[in-house]
Amino acid sequence: MSRKIERLINLTIALLATKRYLTKSEIFRSVEGYEGSEETKERMFERDKDDLRNLGVAIEVGSFDPVFEDEAGYRIKPEKYSLDLGEISGVQIALLSLAAEAWRGAALDTSAHSALTKLRSVGVESDLDALPAIAPRFNAAHKDFQIITNAISKRARISFTYVSSTLELQQRNIEPYAIATKGSFWYLAGNDLEKSELRTFRLDRIDGDIFISKDAQKYEIPDGFDLFSHFENQELGKIATVDVRKGKAHLLRTHALSTVDMGEWDRITTSYISSQKFIELVLWHGDDALIIEPQELRREIVAKLTEIVAHHV
Amino acid sequence: MSKSTQTPLGRTARLLDLVPFLATHQGIELKTLSENFDVTDAQMVADLTTLWMCGLPGYTPLELMDLSFESGFVTIHNAETLSHPRALSDEEIIALLLGLDVVIASLPNDRNDLKLIALDLVDRLSTRSSIPSKMSAVPATPGSVRAIIESSLLEKGAVEILYHSSYSDETSSRVVTPIELREENGFEYLWGVCQSAHGLRSFRLDRIQEVAPRSKSAEATPAVNNEQRDGISYTIHAHSRPREAIERFAINKADFTENAQVISYSIEWIKRSVLASAGSVEVVEPASIRAEILNSAQSILDRYQRC
Numbered sequence: 001m002s003r004k005i006e007r008l009i010n011l012t013i014a015l016l017a018t019k020r021y022l023t024k025s026e027i028f029r030s031v032e033g034y035e036g037s038e039e040t041k042e043r044m045f046e047r048d049k050d051d052l053r054n055l056g057v058a059i060e061v062g063s064f065d066p067v068f069e070d071e072a073g074y075r076i077k078p079e080k081y082s083l084d085l086g087e088i089s090g091v092q093i094a095l096l097s098l099a100a101e102a103w104r105g106a107a108l109d110t111s112a113h114s115a116l117t118k119l120r121s122v123g124v125e126s127d128l129d130a131l132p133a134i135a136p137r138f139n140a141a142h143k144d145f146q147i148i149t150n151a152i153s154k155r156a157r158i159s160f161t162y163v164s165s166t167l168e169l170q171q172r173n174i175e176p177y178a179i180a181t182k183g184s185f186w187y188l189a190g191n192d193l194e195k196s197e198l199r200t201f202r203l204d205r206i207d208g209d210i211f212i213s214k215d216a217q218k219y220e221i222p223d224g225f226d227l228f229s230h231f232e233n234q235e236l237g238k239i240a241t242v243d244v245r246k247g248k249a250h251l252l253r254t255h256a257l258s259t260v261d262m263g264e265w266d267r268i269t270t271s272y273i274s275s276q277k278f279i280e281l282v283l284w285h286g287d288d289a290l291i292i293e294p295q296e297l298r299r300e301i302v303a304k305l306t307e308i309v310a311h312h313v
Numbered sequence: 314m315s316k317s318t319q320t321p322l323g324r325t326a327r328l329l330d331l332v333p334f335l336a337t338h339q340g341i342e343l344k345t346l347s348e349n350f351d352v353t354d355a356q357m358v359a360d361l362t363t364l365w366m367c368g369l370p371g372y373t374p375l376e377l378m379d380l381s382f383e384s385g386f387v388t389i390h391n392a393e394t395l396s397h398p399r400a401l402s403d404e405e406i407i408a409l410l411l412g413l414d415v416v417i418a419s420l421p422n423d424r425n426d427l428k429l430i431a432l433d434l435v436d437r438l439s440t441r442s443s444i445p446s447k448m449s450a451v452p453a454t455p456g457s458v459r460a461i462i463e464s465s466l467l468e469k470g471a472v473e474i475l476y477h478s479s480y481s482d483e484t485s486s487r488v489v490t491p492i493e494l495r496e497e498n499g500f501e502y503l504w505g506v507c508q509s510a511h512g513l514r515s516f517r518l519d520r521i522q523e524v525a526p527r528s529k530s531a532e533a534t535p536a537v538n539n540e541q542r543d544g545i546s547y548t549i550h551a552h553s554r555p556r557e558a559i560e561r562f563a564i565n566k567a568d569f570t571e572n573a574q575v576i577s578y579s580i581e582w583i584k585r586s587v588l589a590s591a592g593s594v595e596v597v598e599p600a601s602i603r604a605e606i607l608n609s610a611q612s613i614l615d616r617y618q619r620c
Contacts, residue, residue, distance in 0.1 A: 086437060
């Protein structure tokens with residue numbers, strides 16, 4: 001195994017150091033580790049190229065001689081190979097370290113850790129003292145989380161079993177666009193291939209494993225796609241007026257747009273997107289919250305309450 | 314140690330990253346180096362030995378990398394070709410972008426200067442990734458709350474928290490000696506001895522509105538009241554939207570049947586949860602809880618019909 005690793009490293013060094021394209025025969029002659037028949041060497045080289053590309057090392061293929069395009073040559077351009085974030089300060093390194101640290105024990109721990117190693121190799125000391133004490137942390141999310149990020153980087157399709165609102169197990173095939181987290185949940189957005197439309201999935205509702213498609217079918221991610229703004233813009237927030245008891249209903253009050261003191265009660269206005277979710281939130285507060293307007297929301301909550309009564313008489 | 318670090322590709326990646334790291338950390342102790350790369354010392358020595366055989370074509374001592382590590386301290390020379398760190402992969406960039414988002418959200422409001430620096434990093438990283446979509450993270454818990462709790466865990470000190478209990482709908486101040494941070498059902502909880510309740514309690518981190526370390530002198534070892542709170546057992550039936558019912562009542566999907574048995578610790582919580590299920594959940598038994606829910610729902614309904 002060491003021989004193979006040595007050969008990969010030596011190949012990287014040779015292709016990085018060269019100022020011009022190296023032909024295969026030059027590589028076989030000069031880079032250590034290419035042995036055996038011509039065919040064996042060829043096969044070794046093909047596999048090595050694939051391996052390095054899988055590691056993200058961009059090998060360029062070019063013509064060795066512009067006049068006689070007889071043999072292809074290879075090289076790695078240092079500017080493509082190397083990390084380049086521009087001028088970077090100790091404070092910036094410290095912020096990036098905290099960003100990586102947020103993944104400790106969570107899904108992207110390995111990627112965050114390797115990113116951090118590269119950043120620390122730039123040779124700029126991290127200035128952690130310049131930052132206030134903060135320790136943000138991601139929750140564990142789905143065990144196959146990394147498969148999703150891997151798929152997004154490769155533009156590969158994924159499939160999984162999803163628990164529908166009626167607990168049905170549905171098979172989904174998705175071209176993933178983005179992942180995002182809000183509150184305590186992780187979301188995945190992508191093109192649902194059966195439904196041919198954009199869908200969002202909560203990762204904790206995925207049942208079992210996530211599979212990445214091996215076929216080379218690639219897709220495009222819409223430029224600038226943003227999971228949250230995409231779905232929030234579809235339905236503009238509506239405004240409700242709610243009476244809430246003094247000192248109560250904090251969850252409703254935190255989103256209040258206005259508050260009017262009415263003695264024992266406060267009258268607040270607040271915006272909501274889904275009437276279903278909003279009614280649930282108002283009902284959670286029992287007799288401490290009463291919807292005043294709009295009428296249609298009142299009718300809806302009365303219908304729900306009637307249903308609850310009917311179930312429990 | 315993750316599995317990928319032992320595959321030939323995983324090792325090659327590590328060796329490529331090892332060279333620039335050593336170039337900027339000359340004389341680093343072998344032990345520290347292994348810890349940094351999350352491998353054993355023996356594995357690190359094997360890695361360094363492999364690297365020592367690599368270099369520019371020719372492979373005479375003039376071309377080979379020059380490593381020394383027998384003393385327990387590692388130096389590298391003659392490794393200019395590989396001395397720049399490798400570009401970040403798309404997956405590494407995703408991890409950093411999401412991480413920066415939660416860092417920005419956790420920075421105090423008066424540190425706009427740092428937020429701007431972080432936003433500039435988001436820009437730089439985004440342009441270096443091949444992914445055109447935006448990855449965003451809005452954290453459940455402000456990072457400052459965690460930082461104070463983590464440091465009190467280390468110092469074994471107490472904290473004073475302003476906590477909003479969702480089922481009593483009340484905000485109260487409590488003194489808690491933290492024991493651990495634990496994740497359950499996607500939420501992060503602080504477990505600790507609550508001095509006000511003289512017992513072990515858990516607090517959902519996103520409901521802690523304020524936290525401050527408690528000065529050492531004010532502390533007395535809290536007496537733990539070990540009485541187990543008795544759970545209330547009841548049965549629910551989901552008329553519709555069963556996924557919501559199992560999520561709200563934290564029922565294991567495998568255990569979910571037409572009438573599912575649930576155990577909770579507070580009547581108040583059960584009542585609120587059934588009301589908030591908006592007619593999709595019925596408490597089948599006991600009759601006493603059914604009656605309470607009926608009463609609540611009926612009296613709210615009466616109020617809607619009055620005004």
